[in-house]
Amino acid sequence: MSSSDTRYAEQIVATVSQPIVVLTGDLEVEMVNEAFCRAFAVTAEETEKRRLYDLGNGQWNIPELRRLLQEVLSEQEAVHDYRVAHDFEQLGERIMLLNARRMHRPERGDRIVLAINDITESERQRDEIEGRREFGEKLIDSVREGLLILDWDLCVRSANQPFYEQFDVTPEETEGRKIYELGNGQWNIPDLREVLERILPEEWSFDDYEVEHDFEGLGRRTMMLNGRRLDHLDLIILAIRDVTERRKHERRQQVFMAELQHRVKNILNNVRALANQTRRRNDTLDGFFDAFMSRVAALGRAQDLLLKSPEDEVELAKIVRVELEAVGAERGVSYTADGPFLCLSPHNAQALAMAVHELATNAGKYGALKSGGRVAVTWRVERNGGNVHFHWRETGVEIDELTPIRGFGAEIIKRSVPHMLDGTSEFTLHSDGAECRIVFPLPKDD
Amino acid sequence: MTERFLEGRRILVLEDEYLAALDVQQMVEELGGTVVGPAGRLEQARELARAHSLQGAICDVKLNGHTSYPLARELLSTGVPVVFLTGYEANSLEPEFRDVPRVTKPYDTRQMQDLLRAVFRAG
Numbered sequence: 001m002s003s004s005d006t007r008y009a010e011q012i013v014a015t016v017s018q019p020i021v022v023l024t025g026d027l028e029v030e031m032v033n034e035a036f037c038r039a040f041a042v043t044a045e046e047t048e049k050r051r052l053y054d055l056g057n058g059q060w061n062i063p064e065l066r067r068l069l070q071e072v073l074s075e076q077e078a079v080h081d082y083r084v085a086h087d088f089e090q091l092g093e094r095i096m097l098l099n100a101r102r103m104h105r106p107e108r109g110d111r112i113v114l115a116i117n118d119i120t121e122s123e124r125q126r127d128e129i130e131g132r133r134e135f136g137e138k139l140i141d142s143v144r145e146g147l148l149i150l151d152w153d154l155c156v157r158s159a160n161q162p163f164y165e166q167f168d169v170t171p172e173e174t175e176g177r178k179i180y181e182l183g184n185g186q187w188n189i190p191d192l193r194e195v196l197e198r199i200l201p202e203e204w205s206f207d208d209y210e211v212e213h214d215f216e217g218l219g220r221r222t223m224m225l226n227g228r229r230l231d232h233l234d235l236i237i238l239a240i241r242d243v244t245e246r247r248k249h250e251r252r253q254q255v256f257m258a259e260l261q262h263r264v265k266n267i268l269n270n271v272r273a274l275a276n277q278t279r280r281r282n283d284t285l286d287g288f289f290d291a292f293m294s295r296v297a298a299l300g301r302a303q304d305l306l307l308k309s310p311e312d313e314v315e316l317a318k319i320v321r322v323e324l325e326a327v328g329a330e331r332g333v334s335y336t337a338d339g340p341f342l343c344l345s346p347h348n349a350q351a352l353a354m355a356v357h358e359l360a361t362n363a364g365k366y367g368a369l370k371s372g373g374r375v376a377v378t379w380r381v382e383r384n385g386g387n388v389h390f391h392w393r394e395t396g397v398e399i400d401e402l403t404p405i406r407g408f409g410a411e412i413i414k415r416s417v418p419h420m421l422d423g424t425s426e427f428t429l430h431s432d433g434a435e436c437r438i439v440f441p442l443p444k445d446d
Numbered sequence: 447m448t449e450r451f452l453e454g455r456r457i458l459v460l461e462d463e464y465l466a467a468l469d470v471q472q473m474v475e476e477l478g479g480t481v482v483g484p485a486g487r488l489e490q491a492r493e494l495a496r497a498h499s500l501q502g503a504i505c506d507v508k509l510n511g512h513t514s515y516p517l518a519r520e521l522l523s524t525g526v527p528v529v530f531l532t533g534y535e536a537n538s539l540e541p542e543f544r545d546v547p548r549v550t551k552p553y554d555t556r557q558m559q560d561l562l563r564a565v566f567r568a569g
Binding site: 262264266268345418420 | 462463466467484486508511533552553
């Protein structure tokens with residue numbers, strides 16, 4: 001080789017960033033390049049002319065290296081990516097891939113060229129990436145929400161197990177398809193398209209986007225979506241949560257609160273009317289107070305009955321019992337109540353409770369419950385479910401005069417039944433006690 | 447004594463709670479008006495409206511299971527002024543009826559009288 005060729009080669013070797021060692025046939029170091037010195041923190045002086053295995057603290061005396069140099073290279077001319085792992089005293093654990101070449105030079109002696117590729121860092125990074133990937137996969141599968149991973153063209157890359165379960169689909173039906181094609185085109189909604197195609201590219205994320213739709217196999221559901229666009233991986237993550245039940249509950253709550261408010265306002269209005277009407281018919285404060293409070297208490301009892309029943313309907317039998325017991329009557333002793341199981345709507349229940357309250361109050365002041373007689377209450381429903389026939393009969397009362405019944409109570413009984421129950425009421429005074437017949441229709445859907 | 451400013455006016459009352467209906471009836475009568483009704487049901491009220499000439503109506507918005515809107519619509523379209531009795535906040539009324547004068551239950555007597563005077567006296 002000419003000296004200019006030598007210099008040419010030397011410049012190349014000096015520039016190369018890989019550590020290079022040239023060994024003689026006896027494994028003595030003839031030359032190391034700058035990269036080698038930098039990588040292994042040695043100088044050319046302390047390295048050249050010495051046996052490879054004697055360098056440093058014998059750190060190159062590695063079994064795999066010995067095998068490479070003594071066995072492999074004796075059979076082959078060149079070896080690529082021969083793996084050597086070693087714990088160097090100063091550098092620590094190092095993994096290296098070696099390229100080795102035997103140069104045949106019969107006159108001047110063979111040479112071995114070693115190029116060292118330190119892959120320690122890249123191995124570590126690869127492990128870390130692998131670890132992160134596994135972590136990501138396990139995390140995605142352990143999350144309870146359905147997750148869809150899309151590429152930037154909105155094709156499904158993958159989905160997690162909860163997604164497949166949630167929508168009752170298989171990976172085959174899902175992977176590789178555009179999101180708009182999934183199911184019955186359930187995600188092919190203009191608003192969602194806008195979010196995925198315009199907002200996500202600009203904002204990189206969106207939260208709490210709601211979709212209400214008739215999903216294939218699921219029926220009408222409300223789904224809430226969160227989306228994230230990942231820069232480094234060209235992926236979009238969609239988290240899908242079924243909030244149908246929650247929204248239903250919220251709506252029910254709203255309806256309930258509105259109903260409640262309305263009911264309260266109505267009750268207050270009724271109390272107001274009660275006070276007004278009672279005042280007109282009572283001159284004294286005590287007279288007013290007794291009459292007023294008695295009726296307000298009846299209103300309260302009706303509300304109790306309403307609140308106790310789950311479907312908001314009240315049993316007629318309970319209304320009768322509660323009002324009679326409030327004036328001190330005893331079942332089987334001073335009153336009987338018989339009739340089929342019958343539930344009334346809140347409106348009808350309140351109306352009937354008011355009438356029964358007046359009947360019971362009247363019985364307590366002037367009738368059977370004062371004279372030690374009895375009250376017999378019965379009711380029946382017409383066979384085709386049309387009208388309810390309610391019958392109140394007091395006995396054991398001595399009526400001196402068959403005078404027509406008067407007073408606010410009587411007025412309530414007479415007029416509230418047609419007004420509120422769309423029915424009729426007849427109040428008759430017999431010689432042994434009062435009788436009242438109330439007939440009213442049941443709403444069609446009962 | 448309040449002025450009988452409803453003298454000569456026939457006012458339809460629709461309210462499904464008997465006691466409240468009594469109250470409204472008595473108020474109208476004390477102000478000199480004549481009550482048509484009081485009706486407790488929508489159909490009953492519509493029949494009364496068809497059978498009598500009216501100068502006004504006082505309607506409970508929410509009846510048993512439905513609203514009094516159909517009656518209100520009919521009356522307003524024939525130029526009969528309507529006052530609503532409501533337990534709801536104003537903005538849960540249908541948009542169509544947002545401008546109908548109303549009192550919320552339980553109402554203040556004075557407030558109600560002032561409203562009746564304003565709505566039913568003119569013309």
